[in-house]
Each structure stands twice: as C-alpha cells, then as structure tokens.
Amino acid sequence: MKKTLLTILLFIITLLASSCNKEVKKYDGSFLFLFDTITEVSAYAKSEDDFKEFTNFIHDELEIYHRLYDKYNSYEGVNNIKTINDNAGKGPVIVDQKIIDLLKYSIDAYKMTNGTLNIAMGSVLEIWHDYREEGINDPLNSKLPPKELLEEANSHTDLDNLIIDESKSTVFIKDSKMRLDVGAIAKGYAVEQVAQSAIEKDYNNFLLSVGGNVRTVGGKGKEQTPWHVGIQNPDKESEKYSLFTLALKDLSLVSSGNYERYYTVDGRKYHHIINPASLMPSEYFAAVSIICQDSGQADLLSTAIFNMSYEEGLELIEDLDNTEALWVFNDYSMKYSDGFEDLIRK
Numbered sequence: 578m579k580k581t582l583l584t585i586l587l588f589i590i591t592l593l594a595s596s597c598n599k600e601v602k603k604y605d606g607s608f609l610f611l612f613d614t615i616t617e618v619s620a621y622a623k624s625e626d627d628f629k630e631f632t633n634f635i636h637d638e639l640e641i642y643h644r645l646y647d648k649y650n651s652y653e654g655v656n657n658i659k660t661i662n663d664n665a666g667k668g669p670v671i672v673d674q675k676i677i678d679l680l681k682y683s684i685d686a687y688k689m690t691n692g693t694l695n696i697a698m699g700s701v702l703e704i705w706h707d708y709r710e711e712g713i714n715d716p717l718n719s720k721l722p723p724k725e726l727l728e729e730a731n732s733h734t735d736l737d738n739l740i741i742d743e744s745k746s747t748v749f750i751k752d753s754k755m756r757l758d759v760g761a762i763a764k765g766y767a768v769e770q771v772a773q774s775a776i777e778k779d780y781n782n783f784l785l786s787v788g789g790n791v792r793t794v795g796g797k798g799k800e801q802t803p804w805h806v807g808i809q810n811p812d813k814e815s816e817k818y819s820l821f822t823l824a825l826k827d828l829s830l831v832s833s834g835n836y837e838r839y840y841t842v843d844g845r846k847y848h849h850i851i852n853p854a855s856l857m858p859s860e861y862f863a864a865v866s867i868i869c870q871d872s873g874q875a876d877l878l879s880t881a882i883f884n885m886s887y888e889e890g891l892e893l894i895e896d897l898d899n900t901e902a903l904w905v906f907n908d909y910s911m912k913y914s915d916g917f918e919d920l921i922r923k
Contacts, residue, residue, distance in 0.1 A: 601782075603798065604628035608636055611643040612764050614788030621782040621798055631780055638774050639787070642767035645676050646759055648699070658757055662699065666753025671746050675770070680741060680748065682873065683762055687736055690881035690893070695853050697739060699756030700730035705851055712840035719842045727856040730754075734853075765790050765831055765876020772872065791830040792872045801826075805922055811836040811864040812909050820905070822922040829872035833879040834864035834905075852884045859884045863907050868920060869900040878902075887912065 601621040606628065608616050618635055622628040648658040656672050664670050683696040704722045712719030733754040740749040750757070764787055772785060772792045782795035784804045793804045803826040807819035811834045823830065835848035835858070852859040865883045867875040878900070882890035887904055894902045894914050901917040 601798065606632045608632075611636070611639050612767070612787055614764075616788075617784075617786040619784040619804075620780070631775070631783070634778065634780070635771060635775065635785065638771045639767060642675065642763070642770065645673055646679065646763040646767065648756075648758060648760075658759060661748050661750060662756045665750035665755055669740070669742065669745070669747035669749035672748050674746065676748065677741055677743060677746065679759060679763060679766055680739065680757075682766060683759060683877075684736060684739075686762060686877045686881070690877070690885075692853055693884040694761055694877050694881040695734060695736065696757050696759050696762065697734045697736045697755055698731075698851070698853060699758035700733050700754060701727055701853075701856060702758045702760075702851060703756060704730055705849070709838070709840045709847070709849065712842060716841065719840055721842055721847065724856075731853075731856055761880040762873065762877045764788060765829070766873035768792050768876075769829070769872040789832060790872055790876060791825070793825045793828055796826050803922075806830055808832060808866050808903065809834075809864075811905055815909075820911070821903070823868065823920045824922045825868070825920065828868055828870055828920075829875040830866065830868050831872065831875035831879045832864055832866040833883045834862075836863065850880060850883050854884070860907070861886060862904055863909060864903075864905040865890070866903040866905075867900065868902070868917070869897070874900075 601623050603619065603621055604625060606618045616639065618632050620628055620631055622631060644652045644655050645657050648662060651659055656670050658676070661670050661672065680696070686694050704726060708720065708722045733752050735752065735755070738750055738752040738755050740751060768785060768787050768790050769792065772794055775783070776794060782797070785792045791806050793806070796802050797804060803824035806823050806825050808821045808823065808830070809832065810817050810820050813836060833850060835846070835850065839846045839848040848858045850859050851857065862883055865879050867878045867882070869875050882893065882902060885893070890902065890904065891914065894900055901914045901920060903911060903913045903917055905911050
C-alpha cells in the first residue's frame with residue numbers, strides 16, 4: 578500500500594514538474610477597428626489557447642476605452658466623449674470614472690506642456706478635419722480653412738469651461754460651442770491602462786502595439802531579452818523603412834509625424850497636427866518619437882513636443898525622468914536626447 582501511494586505521489590510530482598517546466602513560445606496576433614487602427618499583440622505563452630485567452634482579454638479591455646473615448650459614434654448604454662460634446666451648454670453628463678480619469682490626466686498634460694496639448698481644441702480640429710476630408714475626396718478643389726473661421730473656433734477652447742464633478746460622476750462643458758478632442762492622448766492612455774490591467778492579471782512578457790503606440794512589458798522568452806521595435810522613417814521616398822531599431826523592456830514608444838494624415842493644397846501638404854499657437858499644421862519637424870514607461874505620457878509628449886521648437890522640447894524632456902526623445906527635422910536630419918543612444922539595439 579505504501580509503495581502504491583509513493584508511486585502515485587511521484588507520478589503527480591512528475592506531472593507538476595513537467596507542467597511548470599513547459600517551454601513558453603512566442604505567439605503573434607492582431608485585430609482591427611478599435612481606435613480606428615490595427616492592434617498587434619506579441620506574447621510568450623505556454624500554449625496557443627493561453628495566447629488566445631490573453632489576446633481576447635486585451636481586445637475586450639481595449640474596446641471599453643475605445644467606446645468611452647469615441648467622439649464620433651454613439652453606443653447603446655454608453656455615455657462617451659461624443660455624449661459630452663452633444664450636451665455642451667445643455668447639462669452635465671454622468672460618465673464612467675475612466676472618462677473622468679482621462680480628462681483629469683489631460684488637464685495635467687495641458688499644464689505640463691504649457692498649452693501645446695489642449696483637449697478643448699475640438700472645435701478647431703473639426704474644421705481642419707472637414708477641410709482635409711473634402712480635399713482628399715476632391716483634390717482639384719482642396720482649400721485651407723479661412724483664418725477667421727479658425728480664430729472664432731479658437732475662442733471656444735478654454736479648459737476652464739470643462740466642469741468635472743467627481744462626487745456626482747458628471748462632466749459638463751459650459752461653452753455650447755466648445756468640443757473635446759482627446760485624439761492626441763486617448764490611445765496611449767488606453768494602452769497604458771490595458772497594460773496595467775494585464776499585469777494585474779499576472780500576464781507578463783508581452784508587446785502591445787495599437788496603431789504604432791507601443792508598450793512593452795517584461796522581456797522575450799526565458800532570457801528576458803528586450804523587445805526590438807523600429808522607428809518609422811518619415812521619408813517615404815527612402816529605401817530605409819526604419820531610422821533605428823530600439824531595444825525596449827518595460828518601456829513605451831510613440832511617434833508623431835507629418836507623413837500619415839495630410840492633404841494637398843496648391844501643391845503643398847498640410848498634415849493633421851495643429852499647433853494651438855498658430856492654428857495651422859506645425860512646421861517644426863517631420864517626426865518626433867518619445868520613449869518612456871507610461872504610454873499615455875509618451876503619446877501626449879509626442880504631440881506636444883511636435884508643436885514646440887527643438888529648444889523648448891529638449892528643455893521639457895530634460896526635466897522628465899527616464900524619458901527620451903528623437904527629433905527628425907524637415908530635411909530629415911536628426912537630434913536626440915542624451916539617453917536615447919543607449920536604447921538603440923546593439
């Protein structure tokens with residue numbers, strides 16, 4: 578009897594050891610539509626089923642933020658950014674805490690960047706969006722928005738008109754013509770929140786890329802080597818697709834540039850990143866990339882610094898811990914912060 582029990586015990590221990598020592602493998606997957614882009618997931622898992630479970634978790638978590646932060650579409654039973662905008666000047670809207678957290682984060686970002694990132698600029702950005710869409714659909718008749726139209730819209734961009742009442746879970750825009758646009762911050766912020774939720778669920782060693790907003794957690798495989806992530810070359814005529822390949826571990830990479838969303842007027846390209854100071858597309862750079870741990874901060878900084886001179890942007894980056902930047906000028910020359918070179922794949 579003792580011999581039989583010992584045999585069974587040894588068998589169980591062998592099974593447990595075999596399960597614990599099972600080699601993890603790298604799996605890759607992707608899905609569309611959330612935040613109007615492609616989401617790519619890479620992770621190390623013990624089985625394809627485990628990876629699918631993880632990917633489904635990422636999708637479902639990300640979809641929550643996608644619906645809440647959407648300014649274009651309504652969803653049954655969901656009060657989102659569009660709902661808040663639709664009720665501007667009318668009355669407060671009860672919202673999910675995730676919206677309040679984003680708006681408070683965005684107000685802090687406005688202060689940190691001296692107003693170069695302002696989520697209250699929706700009225701200005703809507704004008705540019707409409708003219709850009711018309712120009713893309715009818716290139717021969719493309720035109721710029723009239724300056725007086727932009728200036729009138731800009732008079733409705735005061736963040737003091739955004740009233741947040743956490744005790745009642747409400748948000749109210751006092752100015753009936755003000756509109757929120759969280760496009761410069763929401764995607765990166767959502768990526769960071771989803772990554773943190775995954776970590777809390779004991780998921781680790783993965784890379785999440787939502788439309789190029791990259792967040793790495795842990796490392797690759799048993800050796801825990803860094804993830805290799807490329808920075809896209811804004812020069813579309815160059816044969817070189819990536820400017821650099823970075824080795825990232827528990828870091829985020831976000832880039833902003835003038836090479837993705839633009840239209841042409843009288844032979845000149847006008848991109849989608851609008852400088853709050855000039856109300857025109859910013860002209861300092863072709864692209865800016867930010868590397869730091871928090872994806873939300875990387876996202877907001879990539880836009881804010883794109884709207885600053887190199888000297889202003891460098892001063893801001895140097896004031897932030899564990900944050901690096903790459904500036905690509907319009908002639909495709911480059912400058913980067915002191916610690917950036919240490920992240921380049923050796």
